[in-house]
Amino acid sequence: MVNRPRILLVDDEPAITTNLAAFLERTGFEVSVGQDGEEAITKLASLAPNLVVLDVLMPKLDGREVLRRLRQAGDWTPVILLTQVGESAERAMALEEGADDYLNKPFDPHELVARVRSVLRRARPGQPPLTSAHRLTSGALLLDRGSRRCWLGGAELVLTPKALALLEYLVTHPDELVSRDRLLDVVWGWDYPTGTRAVDTRIAELRRALDDDPAQPQYIETVPGQGYRYVGEVEVAP
Amino acid sequence: MRWRWTMAAIPAGLGLLAAWWMRTDQRPDPILHLRADLPAVITVLSLAFLIVSGVVLMTVSWVRRQAAKRVGEARFQAAEERRRLLRRLDHEFKNPLMAIRAGLANLVPALVDPAQQETAASIESQALRLGRLTADMRKLVELETRPLEQAQVDLAHMLEEVIAAAREQPEAQDRHLQLAVPRVPWPLPEVRGDGDLLALAVHNLVDNALKFSEPGSVVEVRGFEDGTAVVIEVADTGTGMPAEEIPLVWEELYRGRHARATSGSGIGLALVRAVVERHGGQVSIQSREGQGTVVRLRIPTR
Numbered sequence: 001m002v003n004r005p006r007i008l009l010v011d012d013e014p015a016i017t018t019n020l021a022a023f024l025e026r027t028g029f030e031v032s033v034g035q036d037g038e039e040a041i042t043k044l045a046s047l048a049p050n051l052v053v054l055d056v057l058m059p060k061l062d063g064r065e066v067l068r069r070l071r072q073a074g075d076w077t078p079v080i081l082l083t084q085v086g087e088s089a090e091r092a093m094a095l096e097e098g099a100d101d102y103l104n105k106p107f108d109p110h111e112l113v114a115r116v117r118s119v120l121r122r123a124r125p126g127q128p129p130l131t132s133a134h135r136l137t138s139g140a141l142l143l144d145r146g147s148r149r150c151w152l153g154g155a156e157l158v159l160t161p162k163a164l165a166l167l168e169y170l171v172t173h174p175d176e177l178v179s180r181d182r183l184l185d186v187v188w189g190w191d192y193p194t195g196t197r198a199v200d201t202r203i204a205e206l207r208r209a210l211d212d213d214p215a216q217p218q219y220i221e222t223v224p225g226q227g228y229r230y231v232g233e234v235e236v237a238p
Numbered sequence: 239m240r241w242r243w244t245m246a247a248i249p250a251g252l253g254l255l256a257a258w259w260m261r262t263d264q265r266p267d268p269i270l271h272l273r274a275d276l277p278a279v280i281t282v283l284s285l286a287f288l289i290v291s292g293v294v295l296m297t298v299s300w301v302r303r304q305a306a307k308r309v310g311e312a313r314f315q316a317a318e319e320r321r322r323l324l325r326r327l328d329h330e331f332k333n334p335l336m337a338i339r340a341g342l343a344n345l346v347p348a349l350v351d352p353a354q355q356e357t358a359a360s361i362e363s364q365a366l367r368l369g370r371l372t373a374d375m376r377k378l379v380e381l382e383t384r385p386l387e388q389a390q391v392d393l394a395h396m397l398e399e400v401i402a403a404a405r406e407q408p409e410a411q412d413r414h415l416q417l418a419v420p421r422v423p424w425p426l427p428e429v430r431g432d433g434d435l436l437a438l439a440v441h442n443l444v445d446n447a448l449k450f451s452e453p454g455s456v457v458e459v460r461g462f463e464d465g466t467a468v469v470i471e472v473a474d475t476g477t478g479m480p481a482e483e484i485p486l487v488w489e490e491l492y493r494g495r496h497a498r499a500t501s502g503s504g505i506g507l508a509l510v511r512a513v514v515e516r517h518g519g520q521v522s523i524q525s526r527e528g529q530g531t532v533v534r535l536r537i538p539t540r
Contacts, residue, residue, distance in 0.1 A: 013333045013336075013337065015333070015334070015337035015341075016333060016336050016337045016340060019337055019340035019341040019343070019344055020340045022344050023340055023343045023344050026344070026347075057329075104373075105332040105333065105335075105336045106332055106335040106336040106338075106339050106365075106369045107336070107339075108339065108343075109339060109340050109343040110343070160387070160389055161387055162387065162434065188434060189377065189380060189384075195434075195438065195441075197399060197403050198434045198437065201399075
C-alpha cells in the first residue's frame with residue numbers, strides 16, 4: 001500500500017493508543033504513537049505526519065501547549081484535539097490555538113475516522129486552517145469570529161448567539177456533511193432525542209437571515225435524513 | 239472563651255475587695271453622699287441605656303449575619319465540592335471508556351460466531367450507557383456554571399414544539415397527550431432565558447410522564463400565568479410514587495422503586511431543576527402512588 005496518510009496519535013493512556021492505533025491502521029492510515037507532549041514535538045519533527053490526533057491532558061507538556069508551540073513555529077500540520085467541545089470557553093480556546101477540529105472522549109472510533117478524513121480533505125498544505133481564521137468570507141457573507149459579528153453584503157446581521165455559533169461551525173467545515181447530533185454536541189453542548197428540532201429551528205433562522213432558499217441553497221444545504229452541508233465557497237478574509 | 243469570663247470577673251472581684259477593706263478598716267463613715275439634678279440623672283441613665291441596648295442589638299445582629307454567612311459559604315463550598323467530584327468522575331471514566339470503545343471497534347469485525355457478536359454488542363451498549371451517564375453529569379455541572387443565553391422566550395410556542403416532538407415518540411402513540419395554554423384574554427407572557435434549555439427541561443418531564451404511565455393514560459401539559467411568574471405543569475395519570483421518595487427525586491442518580499425497571503440515566507430531574515433554578519425559578523412535585531404525578535415549574539417573568 002502506498003500513500004497512506006501518516007497519523008501521529010498522542011495520548012498518555014496506552015490502552016487507548018494501542019486500540020485506536022490498530023483501528024486507524026485497519027481503516028487505511030499509517031499510525032505512529034506518542035505518549036506525551038514532548039514526544040509529540042520530537043516525532044512531529046522526525047516523522048512529518050499528515051495529521052496529529054492530540055489529547056489535551058497529558059504529562060510533561062499538555063496538548064494545548066504542543067499545539068501552541070507548533071503554530072507559533074509556523075507549523076500548520078492539521079491537528080484534531082481530543083477535548084471537551086461543549087464548553088464555549090474550550091471552543092474559543094481551540095480557535096485561538098488553531099486546532100482543525102475537536103472531539104469529546106469517549107467518542108465513536110468511526111467518528112474519529114470521519115473527522116480525520118474531512119480534515120485531510122480540507123487541509124491546505126502549509127496554510128492555517130479555516131478553523132483558526134479570525135475573519136472568513138463566503139460570497140456576500142463576512143464572518144468576524146473574534147468580535148462574534150457577521151455581515152451580509154455590508155449590512156450587519158442580527159443573530160442569536162446559538163445561530164451565530166452554528167453558522168461559525170458550518171462555515172469552518174465547508175462541503176462537509178454534518179449530522180444534527182454533531183451540531184447539537186458542538187454548538188449546544190448537549191443532545192437529547194428531540195433536540196434535533198432545536199437545530200432545525202436555528203437553521204431556519206440562519207436561512208431567513210441569509211435569505212437562503214432551501215430549494216436552491218447558496219449557503220446551507222439540507223441533506224435529507226442526515227443533516228446539513230455548507231455549500232458556499234469559504235475564504236480567509238484579510 | 240475562659241479568659242473572657244476571667245476579664246469579666248475582674249471588676250467584680252476588685253469591687254468586693256474594696257468593700258471588704260473599707261468595712262475592716264474601721265473608718266468612721268464609709269458613706270458617699272451625692273447630690274444630683276434629677277432630670278440630669280434621668281437623661282444620663284436613659285442615654286446610657288440607649289447605648290447599652292444599641293451595643294447589644296448590634297452584637298446580636300452581627301453574630302446572626304456571621305452565622306448566615308458561614309452557612310452560605312458552607313453551602314457554596316459543598317456545591318463546589320460536588321461539582322468537582324462530578325468533573326473528576328467524568329474525567330476518570332473517560333479514558334477507560336474510550337479504551338473499551340476503541341478495543342471493541344477492533345474486535346467486532348474479527349468476530350464470526352453470532353453468539354460472540356451478540357456479547358460484543360451488549361458490552362458496547364453498556365459502554366455507551368456509562369459514557370452517556372458521565373457525559374450527563376458533566377453537562378449538569380456545565381449547566382450550573384456556564385453563562386446562560388438571554389433571549390425572549392415564547393413559552394406557548396416552545397410548549398407546542400415540545401409536544402409535537404413528543405407525539406412522534408412510540409410511547410405517545412397509545413397515550414393521550416394534551417396541551418393547555420391560555421390564548422384569551424391574553425397569551426402566556428414571555429420569559430427571558432435560554433429557550434432551548436427550557437424546552438429540554440419540559441421535554442424531560444414529558445418523557446418521564448410517558449415512560450411511567452400505562453397505555454391509555456393521560457399526560458397533560460399546562461401553562462398559566464401566576465402573578466409575576468409563568469407556571470408550567472406536566473401531569474400524568476401514571477404509576478406515581480410513594481411519599482418518602484418525593485424529596486429525593488431531584489437528586490442526581492436517584493432512581494425510585496418504579497423507575498428501576500425503566501431505562502434512563504437518573505439525571506433527568508436534576509437537570510430540570512438546574513435549568514429552572516438558573517432561570518431564577520423553582521420546581522415542585524406532587525405524586526400519589528397509583529394515581530399519578532404532577533411536576534410544576536415556576537419561572538419568573540422578570
